[in-house]
Amino acid sequence: MITKQVSIKLGTMRGRKPKTELNNNHVSNGAVKHAKKDKKKTNQNNQQMLVNVLLGFVGVIFACGVFLFITRDLVPEYERNPFERTKKEAPVENKRSDDASSKVINKKNTHQQRNDDASSNIINKKNSHQQRNDDTSSKTIDKENAHQQKDSILTEQSMMEDIINQNPHKTVDEQEKVSSNGWREADPRVIAKYDSTICNIEKRKIEDLSSEEFEKVYRYKKPVIVIFPNGAEDWAEADKWTVSNLKKEYGDFRIYSGNAREIVRRGGNGEVGSSFSEFVDKLIQQEDETGEPLYVFDRNFYNSSTLPKTLKPPSIFKIQNGIDDSIFFLGASRSGVSFHKHADSWNGVLYGRKRWFLYPIDHTPPGGVFTGYTMLEWFDMVYPKIKAEEDKPIECVQAAGEILYLPEGFYHGTINIGDTVAIGIQKKESTLGIQKLFYEDRYLGEMLAKSKTSEERTEWSRKFIELYTTILELLPESTEVMQNIAELLPNVDRKRASLDMVNKVLKKDPYFLMAILHKAELLMDMNEAYKAEELLQEALQLNPELFDTRVMYGRLLYDTGRPEEAVFHFRKATELRPNNIHFWNYLKNAQIASDDDRGAEESDEIISYLKSFED
Numbered sequence: 001m002i003t004k005q006v007s008i009k010l011g012t013m014r015g016r017k018p019k020t021e022l023n024n025n026h027v028s029n030g031a032v033k034h035a036k037k038d039k040k041k042t043n044q045n046n047q048q049m050l051v052n053v054l055l056g057f058v059g060v061i062f063a064c065g066v067f068l069f070i071t072r073d074l075v076p077e078y079e080r081n082p083f084e085r086t087k088k089e090a091p092v093e094n095k096r097s098d099d100a101s102s103k104v105i106n107k108k109n110t111h112q113q114r115n116d117d118a119s120s121n122i123i124n125k126k127n128s129h130q131q132r133n134d135d136t137s138s139k140t141i142d143k144e145n146a147h148q149q150k151d152s153i154l155t156e157q158s159m160m161e162d163i164i165n166q167n168p169h170k171t172v173d174e175q176e177k178v179s180s181n182g183w184r185e186a187d188p189r190v191i192a193k194y195d196s197t198i199c200n201i202e203k204r205k206i207e208d209l210s211s212e213e214f215e216k217v218y219r220y221k222k223p224v225i226v227i228f229p230n231g232a233e234d235w236a237e238a239d240k241w242t243v244s245n246l247k248k249e250y251g252d253f254r255i256y257s258g259n260a261r262e263i264v265r266r267g268g269n270g271e272v273g274s275s276f277s278e279f280v281d282k283l284i285q286q287e288d289e290t291g292e293p294l295y296v297f298d299r300n301f302y303n304s305s306t307l308p309k310t311l312k313p314p315s316i317f318k319i320q321n322g323i324d325d326s327i328f329f330l331g332a333s334r335s336g337v338s339f340h341k342h343a344d345s346w347n348g349v350l351y352g353r354k355r356w357f358l359y360p361i362d363h364t365p366p367g368g369v370f371t372g373y374t375m376l377e378w379f380d381m382v383y384p385k386i387k388a389e390e391d392k393p394i395e396c397v398q399a400a401g402e403i404l405y406l407p408e409g410f411y412h413g414t415i416n417i418g419d420t421v422a423i424g425i426q427k428k429e430s431t432l433g434i435q436k437l438f439y440e441d442r443y444l445g446e447m448l449a450k451s452k453t454s455e456e457r458t459e460w461s462r463k464f465i466e467l468y469t470t471i472l473e474l475l476p477e478s479t480e481v482m483q484n485i486a487e488l489l490p491n492v493d494r495k496r497a498s499l500d501m502v503n504k505v506l507k508k509d510p511y512f513l514m515a516i517l518h519k520a521e522l523l524m525d526m527n528e529a530y531k532a533e534e535l536l537q538e539a540l541q542l543n544p545e546l547f548d549t550r551v552m553y554g555r556l557l558y559d560t561g562r563p564e565e566a567v568f569h570f571r572k573a574t575e576l577r578p579n580n581i582h583f584w585n586y587l588k589n590a591q592i593a594s595d596d597d598r599g600a601e602e603s604d605e606i607i608s609y610l611k612s613f614e615d
Contacts, residue, residue, distance in 0.1 A: 182243025183351045183419035190333040194355060194379070194415050199396035201225055201356070201404070206234070206314060214316045214405075220344065220432055223358060223394070224405050226314075231401025232350045235317075237310040241350045241421055243280060251277035255301050255328070257294040260338040260375035260413070268327070268340070270297045284332050284419070289576050290545050292374050295331035295416070302328040302423060311423070317346050317403060319425055327424040336375040336414040339365045343435065344408040345426030349400050352420025357383075358394040361409035361434060364479040364509070366391055372513025372539075372546050375413050381543060382511050409435040437471050461491035479505045483515050495522055513539055517548055520556075529560050547576040547583070554586060563593035581610050 177185045186195070203225045218224045228234035232241075239245065256270030257279060263270060272294060274283055283294050302308065303326055313319065319326075329347075336354075341361065347354075359365045367373055367382040386392050397417065398404050406412060408430055430436045444464050451457040465488050472481045482505045489498035499522050505515040516539045523532035536553045539546070554569035570587040577583055588603035 179351070181238075181241075181351055183421065184332070186333045186353070186418035190417060194334065194417055195353075196355060196395065196397055200394050201358070201396040203227055203396075203402075205229075209316070211316050218405060218407070220407050223407060223410060225396060225398060226316075226403045226405065228401055228403075232348070233401075235311065235313045235348065235403065236350060236423075237312075238350050240307065240310045247277050247280060250301070250305055251275060253301060253304065255279055255296050255298045255330075257283065257296045257298075257331075259290055259292045260295065260336050261290075261371055261373065261377075263295065263297045264338045264340045265370065268297060268342075269299065270295070276301075279330070284330070289578070290374055290377070292376050293332045293335040295335035295337065296329060297337060298328045299325065302326045307423075313346075313348070313403070313425075317348075317405075317425070323427060323429075324425050325428050327426070329420065329422040329424060331416045332419055333417055334376060335416050335420075338371045338373065338375050338378065339367075339369050339411045339413040341369075341409055341411045341435075341438075343427035343430045343439075345406045345424060346403055347398070347406065347422055347424045348403040349398050349420060349422045351400050351418075352422075353400065353417040354398045354420055354422065355415045355417060356394075356396055356398060356404065357413045358406075359411040360394075361411070362475045362477060363390075363411075365393065365411050365413070366509055366511050368483065368509060368512035368514055369411065369480050370514060372517070372543055372548065375415055377543055377545065378413065379415060385511070408432060409438075434471065434474055437467065437474075440467060458492055461488050464488050465492065477508070479509045479512060479515070482508075483512065483518070486515070487518055490522070490525075495525060498522060511542060513542055513546060513549075516542070517552055520552060524556055524559075529556060532556055545576065547573045547580075550576065551583060551586065554590065558586075558590055558593070563590045566590040567594060567596070567599075579610065581607055584610065 179185055201223050205227050207229070209226065214224075232238040240249075253276045254273055255276050257272045257274070258266065258270040272283070279294075279296060287293055307328075308319075308326075311319070339357075339359075357365070365378075366386055367378055371378065373381060383393075408427070409432065430439045441464065444460060444467060448457065448460040448464065451460055465485060468481050468485045468488070472478065472485065475481055482501055486498045486501035486505065489495070489501065499519065502515050502519045502522070505512055506519065509515070516535055520532040520535040520539070523529070523535065533553075533556060536549060536556065539549045540553070543549070550569040550573040554566040554573065557563070557566035557569065567587065567590045570583060570590055573583045574580070574587055584603050584607045588600050588607065591597075591600040591603060
């Protein structure tokens, strides 16, 4: 902190000799005494005035201090911290050594490496971003926090305990009601913010919709919400889905939950394991490190239960074993899932309500996919900025008892309003040409991930680029496809072409955070650290809670000889993802480089603690 010293020079009050000399013969002795008395009184008044000025000055300083103390929390953390300020000095041009980075062949996990215990079905596709080795890591700004953070480490078991104990649910509005089915209704604050009367998805009554019309008008073409006269009772035994019945029958069943962004990054799977009863009794009321409620997005629970026997959907939504996949959804108000797309599907809500945001396959949602935002972050940070009509989503609130048909290839994201219980049925394989091409990248991703040599990696990357180039010819405006190509081009030594492609992405979508980070990565590799830092600052302004940005910024600062500043961002990354060993290694090494031995020891203790869960 820069302390300003203020110096006040006090002048001395001196009497002045009169311009006109008085003749002593004209002044009496009494007058002389009176004049002396007046002079003394004047001096006393002057002294008192100086004292008052000083006291007033001290009072102003004290008032300013009180004001700054009270309003300190109104200033965003990244603006308060000096390490977040834009650096005007020229960056150090020392080139990163080979051992300071390791390629991660993973299209989706571009800026971090996940723990083995957080197993994911996500398909590794690309070697687009580099993961620095442990020796490019960290020194701490807040030396006292490291020891406390040990209790926040998230393994499968401790993650649940952390959410229960360390992140207590914000007080539920007193007006929040529990329905007779046991599920909570949305409180007035949630309704005011997330409910909407906008609905540009067609709604049809089931009695007026024949199978022939559905196949001709809607199948693979456009979404539709189907309404039933008796709600969910017309297509399910809804009483079997109440809180009490589900807990009674499946209380010990294991389910998995996560936040909106990480579910998508993990290929449509939750990461926090718990029993069903534990989730309903505790976790459903909790929030993760981003402030977002956990959401059950589980692919095994439904089929492992007897719940399939309770469904009786109409023929247009017939469930076919071996062809259809099932997903069980359960979450409180504000939970949901970020934008993604897949094969043909339908989603039935038994209790609660679900707000949908849709985009057709040829229009990537603003902000991108494999997104840099949770759904709540997107709703707060991107959605209000969408002004062009062609960029606005198709949206509607789906009520309990309704079924939404979602054609394959439609991007979709959701926000729940009230405790929401739903079932999703989707085809395992795609049917249409374009989406089938997207599904082909699963095989290429597996081959790319298995590549053991640079030659193999280059060859599979070329095939990947050819596939996406074909898709781009069919979807020339797709920023998702452009970004996929941009991330692959460095694998075949075409960094400049990658930079050109990512610039096209950002011209179309300035909110595409992962594109911004990829461009920053390219500039770092091209030794243009100052430009990369400007982009990272821009990314932080768009979303300060994205751990990918924190890690990349920390790496840049570390590599340019500023480990003390790197500590701040690595520390923030560990707060956002406490169970990530790599982030803790980054932090520890930056602490060592900053001569923070105590902080490094505390980080090392946490690393050992995390490793104990891997053994």
